[in-house]
Amino acid sequence: MEHEPSNQPDHLDDPHQPDQPGHLDDTPAPELPGFEPFAQPGDEPPPTPPSRRGRWWKPAVAVVVAAGLVAGGFALGSRNRATAAPTPSGGATPLSVVRASGSPAHSGAADMLKAVLPSVVNVRVTALVANPFGGSGTAKAEGSGVVLSKDGLIATNAHVVAGATSAKVVFTDGHPSLDGTVLGVDTEHDLAVIRVHATDLTPITVGSSTGLELGDNVFAIGFPLDLGPSVTQGIVSGLNRTVDVQRPDGTPEHLVGLLQTDAAINPGNSGGALVNGAGQLVGINTAAAQAGSAENVGFSIAIDSALPIIRQLSTEAPSQRAWLGVGAKSVDASVASLLGLPTSTRGALVASVFAGSPAAKAGIRQGEVIVSLGGATVASEADLSSAIAGHKPGDVVQVALLSTHGSRTVSVTLGTRPPGV
Secondary structure: OOOOOOOOOEOOEOOOOOOOOOOOOOEHHHHOOOOOOOOOOOOOOOOOOEEEOOEEOOHHHHHHHHHHHHHHHHHHHOOOOOOOOOOOOOOOOOOOOOOOOOOOOOOHHHHHHHHHHHHEEEEEEEEEEEOOOOOEEEEEEEEEEEEOOOOOEEEEOHHHOOOEEEEEEEOOOOOOOEEEEEEEEEOOOOEEEEEEOOOOOOOOOEOOOOOOOOOOEEEEEEOHHHOOOEEEEEEEEEEEEEEEEEOOOOOEEEEEEEEEEOOOOOOOOOOOEEEEOOOOEEEEEEEEEOOOOOOOOEEEEEHHHHHHHHHHHHHOOOOOOEEOOEEEEEEOHHHHHHHOOOOOOOEEEEEEEOOOOHHHHHOOOOOOEEEEEOOEEOOOHHHHHHHHHOOOOOOEEEEEEEEOOEEEEEEEEOEEOOOOO
16 A cells, blocks of 8 residues: 655654763654564554654664664575586586776766765764753764855754754865854754864855756765765755754754755755755755655755855854753642642742753752742743843852752853754
8 A cells, every 4th residue: 555655854863862861852763762663464654754864873773773784784695595507517617707998987977076075074963952851961963064165164954953062073075073163053944054163175166946947966965874975866856845844852843945856865964965966055955754654755955045044144143142051841839739849839840951051060950949040030931031031151140949858049150052952
């Protein structure tokens, strides 16, 4: 039975697997908390949505990849063991082959890609993640990026650098790896800009997506599945597509004006380049339909709509929003009762604490209720956000906490909110 593919992409790479217990999100595992059982004969596989194409390094993904390699190796290794019939003389028939006298010239595509590859980079990040059910930690992820200027501006997807506390950019042309800074993130359009300190990078030639037509040849370039730089070829399959995806935190994201292509886009390709036959950038790869839902359905952010956003992100100053580093939930009478506190208690429950955050350094614990910050009364999650917004990074504030163990006040030095958090 044929199944109609869903056009609802969901975040693949972009789930976070923390090094400590608990995880939230963006790549294959965050949206799929467990493995599905093998299908039984007669079962109809349920449709699955398209997935984001960043890749999170996590055991679940490693298991999937390894299993695929083992299965492939077994299939390739198996063979018919029947014995060949002997020749009349009793000896084996000698193998005779005709060898080519020379090698054909490389295709124009090969020469083009050789010139483009130095402009496509591997982006590796460490990100803060928190689990709403308890626990927090850091996660490592990787995706791709595109060099836009000699002096170090690199475009990628917002979901690749979501919550990043550090970023490293790895090149293909022998250039040393460089530490990067996330200049800005636009989650609504799934775009981000990273800067590295350099003066000698190879920027990609930017083309136009406006003139693309169905059937035009395109190439997707990126770093899927920890395999190193990879290239897939296809055509423009659709224009001005609209899809719904999930951000790393599970919230929905509505992307419009996308290019659709049948060039394979796999985990790790997020933020990589979609180029035309001349090697010009026409899109930033972002998502693809999950296997089992559809085949050869990938999506890329059209470069003509992406460029104005990229320019804005590259000129904005780094975020100066103050950051406490907790996940909070408003406390009402029912929540207070569950916590064992008087039903009149109001505040912001600390549902999670980001590892390495100002709150963690100050000793704020999960399960405590924040009732004031910097002298401002906190009666809800919104009050907490407003109180923090009234300060700047580096401010030292007094945070009043309440729990079944009593009340206490701690001194916190607010930090800078990581991009995407």
